[in-house]
Amino acid sequence: SLGMALTALTTSVLAFGVLRFFTGLGVGIIVATGGAIVAEFAPAGRRNFFNAIAYSGVPAGGVMASLAALALEDAIGWRGLFMIGATPILFLLPAAWFLLPESPKWLVATGRSMRAQELCLKFGLPESQFLTKPVSREAAAKAHVTPSSPTGKSGFAAIFSRVYLPGTLLIGTMSFMGLLSTYGLNTWLPVIMENNGASAAHSMYTLLFLNGGAVVGGLFASMIADRVGAKAVITVTFTLAAISLMILPFTNNVYLTYIPIVIAGVGVLGTQVLTYGLTSNYFDTSARAAGVAWCAGFGRLGGIVGPMATGLMIGAGFGPTWAFGMFAGVAVIGVICTVLIPKSPAVEQVISTEPTASPHASARVTEGVS
Structure with a gap:
């Protein structure tokens, strides 16, 4: 939004190009993280x-x-059109800040299970889907499945x-x-x-x-x-x-x-x-x-x-x-x-971390289709 607004005020081709590049950085980040968070929240099917x-x-x-x-x-004119392109800062930014939750799956994976549980309660998210953690290699071996991260790496x-x-x-x-x-x-x-x-x-x-x-x-x-x-x-x-x-x-x-x-x-x-x-x-x-x-x-x-x-x-x-x-x-x-394109090596396999689950239930491995 800032890039669009500043672009509307430019007086040279160089400044126009630099600010379009700056705007593109923001758009690129939105595209990447937006798709990831939608995939985190969407029902499997x-x-x-x-x-x-x-x-x-x-x-x-x-x-x-x-x-x-x-x-x-x-x-x-074109300057006015770019100003229209800057308007999301007025409505979309506040909406995202106050209404868009962090991914509970990501919070669990980074050790913040309590925060993930709070989000599930606040937004009515099913705990069976979101309060999960990746299968460890040891647990996966005992359950005769492969870990949820097939590479053991991230990013x-x-x-x-x-x-x-x-x-x-x-x-x-x-x-x-x-x-x-x-x-x-x-x-x-x-x-x-x-x-x-x-x-x-x-x-x-x-x-x-x-x-x-x-x-x-x-x-x-x-x-x-x-x-x-x-x-x-x-x-x-x-x-x-x-x-x-x-x-x-x-x-x-x-x-x-x-x-x-x-x-x-x-x-x-x-x-x-x-x-x-x-x-x-x-x-x-x-x-x-x-x-x-x-x-x-x-x-x-x-x-x-x-x-x-x-x-x-x-x-x-x-x-x-x-x-x-x-x-x-x-x-x-x-x-x-x-x-x-080959078949995806990723398999959605998780261990339940529901607070009410018994020790035996918490070790239960559920497997889904990716």
């Missing part, structure tokens, strides 16, 4: 849907930004360990491809559509349909992902993106172009939402925040490459067919990476 609700805020914000620009830019050391490394690299590449297309299309889609014969007004509305399709389609796809698995759904959505982007430049009717654009929104932006959900579920608690940070951070490199590569193609005189073909090819690479 609805994690993809809960993640989709959280991350659909990205394309929903894109819709709101497009509407604000269309309605207000002539009246308040980035865990996600780049031998156990997680193949999945980490493939998830990073998926996110890179997804955000390459997301930022490339959000930046250049109106220009590409104008080059394809659409009017300036219709070209601006394409962003609304792109992001609107991502919001609705991402939520719907996430509900299916909770039933059949995120990997299968992401494979389908990436494929839909590739097909819709390939046929888009050959759709002559202006209004009919909105159909493949909506599908592309689901397949590109919606897929990125599902990728965050898959990442949150792929890593165990000790590595979850680092895993989501890697997914978001490495993916942001694609968010840099996408607009640059598209701009270079347009500047070099390549037509819409080439631009959409590039995005379709990127989606195909996403399909391949998704198919190759």
